[in-house]
Amino acid sequence: MERLLALLPPRPDRTDGESERAASLHDSCRTARRAFLARHSDSVYDALTTGRTLRPRLADLAAEAAVRFPGLVPDAAQLAEERARIQAHKEGREIDQGLFFGALLGSPAVGTHLIESMLRPASGSASLLEEFRRTDRLELPAVLLERRGEAAHVTFRNGHCLNAEDNQLIADMETAVDIVLLDDRIRVGILRGGPVTHPRYAGRRIFSAGINLKELRSGAISFVDFLLGRELGYINKMARGLLCDVPTEGSATSISKPWVGVVDAFAIGGGMQLLLVLDRVIAEDGAFLSLPAADEGIVPGLGNLRLTRLTGARVARQIILSGRRIHTGDPEARLLIDEVHPAAAVDEAIECAVRDLASPAVAANRAMLTLAEEPLDLLRAYLAEFAVIQAYRIYSPDVLAKTERHWARSERASA
CATH class of the missing domain: 3.90.226.10 (2-enoyl-CoA Hydratase; Chain A, domain 1)
Incomplete structure (x- = not known):
């Protein structure tokens, strides 16, 4: 997918046809990621946490997953490239992070371990x-x-x-x-x-x-x-x-x-x-x-x-x-x-x-x-759905349009 995406112009410069092509590429890969995580989310998490003996925080867990399982979540270079763009011009790679965490939280054992890890004191x-x-x-x-x-x-x-x-x-x-x-x-x-x-x-x-x-x-x-x-x-x-x-x-x-x-x-x-x-x-x-x-x-x-x-x-x-x-x-x-x-x-x-x-x-x-x-299991089940839905929502056309309108109003008001 990355090779084919690289052949396309950046998101804001794409024609309608090129935008449809990019969306199709992302959809195909996300379907494959969902299928993989549906079968292997527990094993992936165990590999990342050394059999649940380690308790990494969300960002560290995602970063390690990008190294250990290339293509499953965006890597550091891809995230850095995304951070340099406004929301409407991003590829939406955080959606893949949402799919990843949604699958982990959807597993009762893994999701509970992850929630409890995040209840530990933060570093510093x-x-x-x-x-x-x-x-x-x-x-x-x-x-x-x-x-x-x-x-x-x-x-x-x-x-x-x-x-x-x-x-x-x-x-x-x-x-x-x-x-x-x-x-x-x-x-x-x-x-x-x-x-x-x-x-x-x-x-x-x-x-x-x-x-x-x-x-x-x-x-x-x-x-x-x-x-x-x-x-x-x-x-x-x-x-x-x-x-x-x-x-x-x-x-x-x-x-x-x-x-x-x-x-x-x-x-x-x-x-x-x-x-x-x-x-x-x-x-x-x-x-x-x-x-x-x-x-x-x-x-x-x-x-x-x-x-x-x-x-x-x-x-x-x-x-x-x-x-x-x-x-x-x-x-x-x-x-x-x-x-x-x-x-x-x-x-x-x-x-x-x-x-x-x-x-x-x-x-x-x-x-x-x-x-x-x-109850913890109710929280876990909600978060599993929330992780996926929210990741898609922050890249949905209506949200992007609303944030642009809000920004334009703010710019006019401060002028």
Whole structure:
């Protein structure tokens, strides 16, 4: 396929016939990859993890697969070439990564091992933990972490884009969540958006505007590190706890802590998805929540899995399929928000939440609630489908067209 693709012009320069030829080549190869993985996904994973004795993270696993099984997933050179292009001009090689991870997660034994591997602390978290213990403060490029008594305050610092999510924020959030869970002085995590610089909201706190669509348009949103990695990484750690090896016993233990979300102004897209795994949600009066999946065209993470159990099927469909916003004054808001306060009273509400949730029994019981509400096998099965569907969606014509329109509007507004 690569030899035949190389005979064609780059994607933006292809005629309709050449585009159809490229699509046919990709489809043929993906059919073969699907067939291979349907029969050999367990053996492939065992070869990559030395019989499941190693626990590589998603990116490392995909990189090793490209070396050990050439043609199964894109290699480093192909990914580097893709990263240099805007989303609409890429070949869509991340789709092959989606097929790969979808097959691994579709296997009960392999998928469970992979999920548990991603619940381990990320590399670098341990060294930063020591720094945090000395200063009670850690400044990462997109996140600020501070300890105040028994609480750790995790603050988004992507103020230039309304605290929207990008690759850097996802990486920093996983580091911050690891440290909160590893630091035995901390009993409760607080998640809040910092002040932003957008002219309309300058100086105000914003929880999150969701995925950074300008970054998606420019090709800077990673499928593995962001779209799949956030679900298996820091969000799943917030929901299920952190798995750490116990040296004396050679086994693993789970560290789970309660989390509080504080919604100033709005929680859109990925911001709202975060609220679905938190133990208490406090909102500023007048704030709203939304999952604009129908508008953006992509799957809203695990929102489809988690929202229905909180709101019921009808409201969940209104939110996800029709883009309905839930405002703090709506009757349905009580299904998603625990407390609504005037802006001046939010800080006091946070302190009360910390006192309520700091008991060790809270951590134990929240872990049992997660086990009952979202069994690991249910999560695994959803992620197996999500990995494939989301990979295709980020290269679908409607999503590419929408990101281009959003980018053009942003360029006009800033001109």
